Amino acid sequence: MNKYFKYFTILLILVSLISCKSEKKLTHVYFGGKIIHPKSSHVILYSMDQAIDTFYLDKDGKFVGKIKLASDGLYYFSHGYENQHVYLEAGDSLLLRLNTWNFDESLVFVGKGAERNNILIDCFLENEKESFSFHENNKLAPKEFKQKIESSLKSKLKLFDEYVENHPEETEDYKNILKVALTYPLYARMEKYPILNAKYAESDHLPKINESFYEYRKVAKIDNDSLIYYPPYSQYVRNYLYNETYSLGHPPMKKNYSSKFTFDLLTIIDKKISFEKTKNAFLKQTVISHFYNKSSCILNEETFEKFFKLSTNEEDKIQIKKLMNDTQSVPILEKLQDFGINDYSNVSKSVYEIIQQKNALLFFWSPEYVSESYIVSRMNFLSTNFLNIIFIPVKIDGKKFDRLESLDIKSQYYLPDNSKANEFLTSKMPRCILVDKNGKVMNGFASISSSNLSDYLEILNKVK
Numbered sequence: 001m002n003k004y005f006k007y008f009t010i011l012l013i014l015v016s017l018i019s020c021k022s023e024k025k026l027t028h029v030y031f032g033g034k035i036i037h038p039k040s041s042h043v044i045l046y047s048m049d050q051a052i053d054t055f056y057l058d059k060d061g062k063f064v065g066k067i068k069l070a071s072d073g074l075y076y077f078s079h080g081y082e083n084q085h086v087y088l089e090a091g092d093s094l095l096l097r098l099n100t101w102n103f104d105e106s107l108v109f110v111g112k113g114a115e116r117n118n119i120l121i122d123c124f125l126e127n128e129k130e131s132f133s134f135h136e137n138n139k140l141a142p143k144e145f146k147q148k149i150e151s152s153l154k155s156k157l158k159l160f161d162e163y164v165e166n167h168p169e170e171t172e173d174y175k176n177i178l179k180v181a182l183t184y185p186l187y188a189r190m191e192k193y194p195i196l197n198a199k200y201a202e203s204d205h206l207p208k209i210n211e212s213f214y215e216y217r218k219v220a221k222i223d224n225d226s227l228i229y230y231p232p233y234s235q236y237v238r239n240y241l242y243n244e245t246y247s248l249g250h251p252p253m254k255k256n257y258s259s260k261f262t263f264d265l266l267t268i269i270d271k272k273i274s275f276e277k278t279k280n281a282f283l284k285q286t287v288i289s290h291f292y293n294k295s296s297c298i299l300n301e302e303t304f305e306k307f308f309k310l311s312t313n314e315e316d317k318i319q320i321k322k323l324m325n326d327t328q329s330v331p332i333l334e335k336l337q338d339f340g341i342n343d344y345s346n347v348s349k350s351v352y353e354i355i356q357q358k359n360a361l362l363f364f365w366s367p368e369y370v371s372e373s374y375i376v377s378r379m380n381f382l383s384t385n386f387l388n389i390i391f392i393p394v395k396i397d398g399k400k401f402d403r404l405e406s407l408d409i410k411s412q413y414y415l416p417d418n419s420k421a422n423e424f425l426t427s428k429m430p431r432c433i434l435v436d437k438n439g440k441v442m443n444g445f446a447s448i449s450s451s452n453l454s455d456y457l458e459i460l461n462k463v464k
Helices: 003-019 100-106 114-133 135-139 142-166 172-201 211-218 231-246 259-272 276-294 301-310 314-328 351-355 372-385 420-424 453-461
Strands: 028-036 042-047 050-056 062-068 073-079 082-088 093-099 108-112 340-342 348-350 359-365 389-395 431-435 441-446
Touching (some): 050 062, 073 172, 082 093, 093 114, 108 114, 114 172, 135 172, 172 211, 276 301, 340 351, 340 420, 348 351, 351 359, 389 453, 441 453
Parallel strands (some): 359 389
Antiparallel strands (some): 073 082, 340 348
C-alpha cells in the first residue's frame, strides 16, 4: 500500500469514527485529497459563484477540511486555473486525487460519496470524447441526425435506469443531476445542429426542421438556477437560446454575430429565462463575448443600452460601463499615450522604451479572466506566425510578482499602481492594443482569443 492510500485509509477511519459519535442528522462533510504537481498553494470550494471555503495544501500536496453545508447538491472546486464539479451531501467524507498535468482524466474519488462523483466525472469524460466523434454527424439530414441522437439517448437512459435500480435509496436530487449529466449534452447537440449543418453545407440558410425534431424540449428545462454553473446544463441552455435567436430569421454567422443578432439574443434571454440570477449571467456573458469576438473597437450603443435595460445586476452594469469607457479611452489611428510599466527586476520603463520602434501587441491580462497556460500557448503561437510583431504581456491585477513561468521573463511586465495605463484598464478585463512602430494605435481593444485577431495582425505584420 503506497503512502497516498495509507493517508486516505487513516483519514477515512478518522472520519468514520467522528461520524459514528452521533445519531443526529449530520450537516457537515469532510472534503480533502491530494494534488500531484500543484499549480497553486490551495483548493477553493464554490457554491454557485460564491467561494465557501479555501483549503491550503501541505508540503505533500494534501489537504482536508470540514465544511458545514447549507444544502446538499452540486459544488465545484478550483485549483490553479482549472475546476471540476462535485456532488456533496451532509455526512459525506469525500477525498480526491488528481494530477494537474492531466486534470480531468486523472481525477478519482474515494470515501463516502465517491461513487456518485466518480460516475459524474465518467459522464464528463465520456461526453468530451463523444463531442469529437459526433461532429461528422452534423452533415446528416435532420431525420438521420435525430436517429443518431436517439440511439445514444437510449443507451444513456439505460445506464440511468440501471443506476436507479441498483441504488434504491438514492436521493431524487442526485438522480436529477445524473440524468442531466447523461442527457443534456445530447440535447445541446440537437440545439447546435442547425447552425453546424449550415456551416458544413456552406449554406446561407439553416436547414428546414420540423417541430417534432425538438420533442425533447418537453423534458429539458431551461430554468434551473441551481445548475447554471454546471456545464452539461449551461451549455444546453446557451445553445437553446442561440437556436431560438437564429429561428427569428438570422442567417448563419460566419465570424461575428451581427449587432441585430446580439440585440435579439438579449431579448430572447429576457423572454425565456425567468430566474433573475441566471438571466443576468447570460445577459452579461452575451454582451461581453460578442464584443470581444469582434475585436473591432466599435461599440454598438443600442446593444449595450439593451443590456442596461434588461439586467438587474448593478455590479455587472458598473463593470460593463467601465469596459465601454476603457474602449473609448484609446482612440485608433492616434499615437498611444505614454505610460510606465515595470519589468520583473522592478525597474520602471516607458512603454516606448520597450516597443523600441517595432510593431507590437500589448496584452494586458488578469489571472481572474484568463489562464496562464492559455496565455503562454497563444503568445507562442502568435509570435511564431507574425515575425514582424513583438508580443508583450502586461499583468494588470493579482499578485504582481507571479509571472508566467513558461515565457521569457525579459519579455514580461506588470502594471504599477501609479501607471497612467490604469486609466484605460478600469474594468480590469483583458485587452490587446496593437500599435505600429511609430506608436500609432491600429486596434485599441482586441481579444487574444478572437478569431478576428489574425486579420488585424496580418495588416500590422506588413507595416515596415
